[in-house]
Amino acid sequence: MGKSPFINIITSTILLALFAIVGTGLVAYTFENTEERIKLNEKNALLRSLHALIPPEKHDNDIFHDSLQVTMPAMLGTSDLVTVYRARKNGEPVAVALTAVAPNGYSGAIKLLIGILYDGTLAGVRIVTHHETPGLGDAIEETRSDWVLSFSGKSLENPNKAGWKVKKDGGVFDQFTGATITPRAVVKAVHKALLYYNQERDKLFSFRKEPKPKPTLEKSSET
Numbered sequence: 001m002g003k004s005p006f007i008n009i010i011t012s013t014i015l016l017a018l019f020a021i022v023g024t025g026l027v028a029y030t031f032e033n034t035e036e037r038i039k040l041n042e043k044n045a046l047l048r049s050l051h052a053l054i055p056p057e058k059h060d061n062d063i064f065h066d067s068l069q070v071t072m073p074a075m076l077g078t079s080d081l082v083t084v085y086r087a088r089k090n091g092e093p094v095a096v097a098l099t100a101v102a103p104n105g106y107s108g109a110i111k112l113l114i115g116i117l118y119d120g121t122l123a124g125v126r127i128v129t130h131h132e133t134p135g136l137g138d139a140i141e142e143t144r145s146d147w148v149l150s151f152s153g154k155s156l157e158n159p160n161k162a163g164w165k166v167k168k169d170g171g172v173f174d175q176f177t178g179a180t181i182t183p184r185a186v187v188k189a190v191h192k193a194l195l196y197y198n199q200e201r202d203k204l205f206s207f208r209k210e211p212k213p214k215p216t217l218e219k220s221s222e223t
């Protein structure tokens with residue numbers, strides 16, 4: 001005698017439920033693992049860039065953790081929280097590195113990591129992400145050309161305000177052949193980040209890091 005239809009339905013339902021649970025579990029496990037790995041890769045890439053701008057021997061603190069988050073859309077190009085990494089030696093401020101955004105690249109936002117020495121001189125600039133055209137705007141990448149290295153040693157005084165433009169606009173920074181929009185956007189963003197640093201330097205270094213949550217220096221808290 002065969003199983004009753006009722007038993008068959010129950011068995012099928014249980015099997016389906018088991019497949020669904022195992023399937024969902026596997027997807028969740030893979031997602032979590034991949035997400036973790038992506039985060040770790042991003043952290044390592046950021047650490048490499050941070051160390052390229054602020055070499056480990058120049059500071060004795062953990063700059064990755066001695067950080068705070070700020071918002072200043074008008075100066076840093078994004079309404080997102082921006083992390084400011086602080087380098088210190090023997091407790092004395094050495095430099096900061098922050099991620100600003102050039103919102104008006106040829107193909108949208110260009111994310112930058114900007115290292116600024118305590119005295120306001122640029123330690124350097126690195127491109128974190130961009131969508132500029134290969135062979136044109138992508139010359140901002142360190143792997144494509146030396147252009148981005150030309151920021152090192154510059155400051156608000158060197159060059160002066162008029163110089164903080166591409167040569168085509170009367171400034172000191174090169175544009176690329178057939179591609180002015182991208183370098184123009186990056187130069188403007190770096191200049192604004194320097195102005196921001198100049199205005200906020202003392203607060204950025206004096207703001208003590210709380211264990212959790214990360215301290216937020218909102219625009220409203222500046223005054």
Ligand SMILES: Cc1cc2nc3c(=O)[nH]c(=O)nc-3n(C[C@H](O)[C@H](O)[C@H](O)COP(=O)(O)O)c2cc1C
Pocket residue numbers: 106107132133134136137138168178179180181182183
């Ligand atoms: C398909 C295509 C892609 C382009 N990509 C870029 C780019 O990534 N960056 C850039 O600055 N200009 C790019 N350009 C060129 C710009 O349109 C513009 O002509 C150039 O930046 C000069 O700008 P200017 O007239 O303000 O000096 C691209 C043009 C085309 C047709």
